[in-house]
Amino acid sequence: MRGRGLRAALTPYALVFPGALWLGIFFVIPTVVMLSLSLHSGNVTDGYVFTWNWQSYVDGITTYTDQIVRSLVYGFLATVIELIIGFPVAYWIAFKGGRHKSVYLFLILLPFLVSFVLRTISWQFLLSDNGILLGPLKSIGLIPKDMHILATGAAVVCGLVYNFFPFMVLPIYAALERIDPRVLEAAQDLYASKFQTFLRVVFPLSLPGVFAGVLMTFVPATSDYVNATVLGGTGNTMIGNVIQNQFLINQDYPVASALSFTLMAILLIGIFIYARALGTEDVLEVAAR
Secondary structure (H helix, E strand, O other): OHHHHHHHHHHHHHHHHHHHHHHHHHHHHHHHHHHHHHOEEEEOOOEEEEOOOOHHHHHHHHHOHHHHHHHHHHHHHHHHHHHHHHHHHHHHHHHHOHHHHHHHHHHHHHHHHOOHHHHHHHHHHHHOOOOOOHHHHHHOOOOOOOOOOOOOHHHHHHHHHHHOHHHHHHHHHHHHHOOOHHHHHHHHHOOOOHHHHHHHHHHHHHHHHHHHHHHHHHHHHHHOOHHHHHHOOHHHOOHHHHHHHHHHOOOOHHHHHHHHHHHHHHHHHHHHHHHHHHOHHHHHHHHHO
16 A cells, blocks of 8 residues: 555656756756856957856846847737737637638648748748749739839748747637637627627636736747748848857857846846736636636
8 A cells, every 4th residue: 555655646746857868958957057158258269268257147138139129020910910810810710710720720830830930931032122023023013113122021920920829829719719719609699799709708718828928929930040041131140140140240249148148138038027917817817627
C-alpha cells in the first residue's frame, strides 16, 4: 500500500519532469547566460569580462529608441488588424462552418507547411511596384504610377499580419467553440437582438481566446525581424534587426543581450498592463466555466 501511495504521489512530478528539464536546459540556462553576458564589458578581440556593466542597457536604449518604438507600433498595428479580421473568421468557422470546420482550420494552417522566410519573400512579389497586385491596378489607372508599398512600414505590417494570423484565429475559435448553443437560444428567447446577443453573450465568453490571441500575436510580431528585413527598407528596421546585427555582425554581445532583456521587460510590462485592463481573473473565471 505504501508503494502504491508513493507512486501515486510521485506520478505528477514524473510527468512534469521532462517538460521542466526541457525548459531548464533550453530556456532558463540560456536566459541566465544572456543576462550575465549583458553585464560584461570588453570586445571580441580582447575578450569579455563580467564587470556589472549596466552601461550596455543605457547605450542600447538611448541609441536604438526609434527601433524599439517602431517595433511596438508595428506589433500593435498588426495585432489590432488581426483581431479585426480574425474574430469574424473564427466566429464564422465556429458557428457557420458546420461539418467542414476542420477543412477551414486546415486552410488557415496550410501556409505553415511552407517556410516562414519563403512565405515572407512571396509578399515581395505581391507588393512589388509592378507585381500581381499593384501592376494591374496601375495599368488601368486606379492608383498612381509612382505608388509603392514595398520597403515601407505598411509592407512590414502586412507581412506581420499574414504570418501570425493563425495565432489570433485559433485561440478565438477554441473559445467560441466552447459556447453552448443553448445559451444563445436563451438570449434570443429573452428578446435579445443578434447584436445584443453578440455584445453581451458571445464576446464576453470569447475573452479567454481574445486574451490568448493578442498575446500570441503581439509578442512574436514585436520581436520579429524577418518581415522588416524582407519587406521593409532601411528606415523600417525593428529592434529584432538590431539585436541580430549586434550578435552576428558587430559581435557586440553585451549590447545585444541588454537589448534583448530590454525588449523582454517592455513586453512583460505591456502584458501585465493588458491583463489588468482586461481583467485576468474574470477571463480565467469565464474560461473555467
